[in-house]
Amino acid sequence: MILGDTSLENEEKENNFILKNDKVFSSIDVNLEFIKTKYNTLINSDIVLRDFIINARGKQYKAFILYIDGMINSEILNDFILKPLMLRNKSNLYDNDQTRVISEAVTNNVTVRKVKKFNLPDYLKSCLIPQNSIKEKENFSDLFSGINSGNCALFVDTLPIAFDIEVKGFNQRSVEKPNNEIVIKGPHEAFVENIRTNTSLLRRIVNNEHLIIENIEVGKITKTKCALCYIKDLTNTDLIAEVRFRLNNLQIDSLLSTGQLEQLITDTNDLAVPQTLSTERPDKSASYLLEGRVVVLVNGNPYALILPSVFIDFLKSPDDRNLKPPFANFALAIRFLGTFITLLLPGIYIAITSFHQEFLPTELLFSILASRENVPFPIIVEILIMEISFELIREAGLRVPSPIGPTIGIVGAIIIGQAAVSAGIVSPILIIIVAITGIASFTIPDFSFGFHIRLYRFLFTFLGYIAGSLGIALGIFVYLSMLCDIKSFGIPYMTGVSPLDSSKGHGYFIPQIWKREDRTAFLDPQKMKKQDKISMKWKGE
């Protein structure tokens, strides 16, 4: 019994040692067993192990390939990997000497020959497998990462390495129009889920060899591929190093979206203020890259993160640069007004009706009071009922299938608004206030920032109810102070707003096209000028 126990323990230890090992074994049988155990091939239905014999220089080697069904292109696998390796042809039947003489010299009647020994991995790569992307890997972890993303692994007996061959061929969404960031004058392409498609979209726009796309894997389990994109001779090197450092030091199991990544790499999430721009537009990403910023793409996500981002970035639309400055600046002013109204209008309404009645002309005040005559609730309850109803309609409109979405909005607005007034639950003036606030909130281009403003609107409503303009003033002061305290990758969040002198190349309003000479100064880019002082030389001729 004791002997039996010891042998069992030894066997278990040996198995554990093998399983913990990460290096590819020389023995193909051990590799096969290892993979079967690791991938649970007995229960995993889509893991395919295909063994065969390789003919090379007249010799035969046992081999097998490993791939995941549904993630590879079968035609590529058959035509460019299995056929050349398995079928007999002139190349692999050549059985001459295994060594090749490179040079020969005779000195003192002694012949010195420089020979190159036959090297199977080189021979396989350079002569037998006509596939463009093939890498030698010594570690299983690297191989598995490739296999999980749609590659196949080739194991050959006697070799302590395996080949990671790119044969990706899974179905994916094609490049479509952007859904959330629509522009009038500009390209209509959006990122998709595939990271390589996204990087190619960026490359096509930037069209410069200095665009660097670094690969970084995040997540111990998912090993999600992230692409760190920047322009080598433009972007501040400290900024690149900081982003790389943060991405490389994420000890998490999984990364599934850019939204998660945003929360993981920003300086603080305390105020729920978005600190990185998220965009589905390659042209917007490229324009920020050309400003000297860093873009991060996450595999499986049709969004890019733009780093660092400051307050005024969240109020800008990709269309601004495509329009003439007077139109763009008008739109920017409207958006600022929209943000202001979204944040403060309900609070100001409460403050005026509760504390500062002198603000309004007597007739208007009487009209407001008369409309509130039948409402049994205090004004705060009235406004909360309508604001929460509006948020319910908005959330419902987002979650229901898209054909029904607009219907819910219209039905909700008409029925709830009209019925609430008729039932004497809310006053008609309040419907106007809530409707203006709601419409104003749609002018904010960034979804996260819009959400943030909508959330803080409740706080200001509450402050206005408690202390009128005093509450709102103190709230504004604390809110501004906190915004001024935030930094996005070392850049003060309110840059461009305060201090006033830091807005060079990145003011809120857009200058004439011939005045856009400087890149964003606060990023401290390697090249400050992006166009000549006289950019339209043709005018001088």
Add this chain to the structure above:
Amino acid sequence: MPDTKISTKEAIMLIISIIIAHTIVTLPATLLKNSKSGILVNIVYVSILALLFAFILYRLFKNFQSQDIFDISDYLGGPFLKNLIGIIFIIYFISSSGILLRNFAEGLKVIYFPNTNILFIILSFIITICITNSLSFRSNIKVISIILPFVIVSIFFLFIGNLPSFSFERVLPILGEGFFNTFVVGTGNIIAFSGISCLYIIPPLLKKPEDFKKIALTGIAISALYLILCVSTLLFMFSFFLKVDEILPLYTAASYIEYGSFFQRLDSIFLLIWMLEICCYLTITSKFSSIIFKKITNLKYQKPLTFVFPLLIFSVALLPKTVAISKLLGNILYRFISLSVVFCLGFVILLLANIKKLHYNRKHKEGNQ
């Protein structure tokens, strides 16, 4: 460059912000009472004096690059003098902030919250300062540079909006109660520029210490223009025997503006902007007190002081038992403490330190020869 340093423009805004905070409450009324119709001449006169004083400060600080009054006191009289001066400046900031807050809160109580205990109005400001005091100095300065333009615009608007109500003949007699009162007794009105106090503290906080002269002179010049607008609005609008006794005279002036048929009175917007300005002032004085305390006690961290100074301001604000006492303190104690700390003590310390340095340099030269 460390992010704790402030730029030249921010420093100018800081000085203006500290100077103009007092104009929102009782200061213009006090000035007007002292100089009557001669106030305009008097303000121009004290502005020139303040500019001269700032220039002298610049000359005196020149020999002590990037050192504040506490480092200079340390040089002059060792750690004892440094600590003493530090404590005096903390008392100055706390007391002036407390009195200002109390007077402003009294005004708010009269206008909007007649049934609310003054304690709650003061407390709401104190909670705000506690929060903002826990943030970085840079963030405080940035908020000032956002809010200050609105405050200045509000005063311009107040002046222009009230133009139809102005009676320009109120400026006569132009020397008020005579030459002596305007130019000799009226010299005391230099307390309107007691915001100069921050010049003693900011040298080590500046990104460009060489811009000290520009900061001091520009800050005071802009503040002088602001003061002229304030007092002239009050002078041309009200008989200084009557309305200037109001607790917030500028608010009273704001309520006279007519806006047509849609809005009745927008004075609550003015008050909202001035509340923000008061918050800026309280945050800065509280932050300065923390900086000074940290400096004299060699504390490593400033965080534990976050609530100490706002609470001291709170205590001072609650000291006066009535509005009359708080107004009296605002007029007399503030005048006395400003004159003695800002315009006498700081100046004397700098002067003596310069003499010591001159003496030391001469001795050193003789020794070398």
